[in-house]
Amino acid sequence: MSSCLAREVHLARRHEEILSQRSELLQQMETYLRDKKTKKTWQTQAADAAHKRNAALLNDIEAAEKRLQERTYLLPHPDTVKLETLYWASIKESLPKWEEFLLGRAEVPIGFKKMKATKQSINYPEEDSQK
Numbered sequence: 001m002s003s004c005l006a007r008e009v010h011l012a013r014r015h016e017e018i019l020s021q022r023s024e025l026l027q028q029m030e031t032y033l034r035d036k037k038t039k040k041t042w043q044t045q046a047a048d049a050a051h052k053r054n055a056a057l058l059n060d061i062e063a064a065e066k067r068l069q070e071r072t073y074l075l076p077h078p079d080t081v082k083l084e085t086l087y088w089a090s091i092k093e094s095l096p097k098w099e100e101f102l103l104g105r106a107e108v109p110i111g112f113k114k115m116k117a118t119k120q121s122i123n124y125p126e127e128d129s130q131k
Helices: 002-075 079-102 125-130
Strands: none
Touching: none
8 A cells, every 4th residue: 555655646746747847838838929929019010110111211212203303304405504604604705895885984895786776567467457
């Protein structure tokens, strides 16, 4: 009987060890699952934030592209810029010759013809149709 009692005590201790190991493993599993869930939540939030950032960047890029395209339409043709530059250089060059005339202190500079004021008759289509 004592061997049965010793065996019973041994099995009870072994049962307690198995239950404590089981409890420990369950706690580890719960911790693992909680950490996994937290990590998944964090990854989902990070992915959402990245998606929002990417969408905002894409909108900014599209807006910048649109502004650049609009700006290219606003920029004059290089030939026009060249002609304008030559025009203003010519004005700056001839301005001293005309300055006194423009201020009313001198006659038309030498080398320039006086233009006679001519009276021009302008015919309007409406007037022609009424006649």
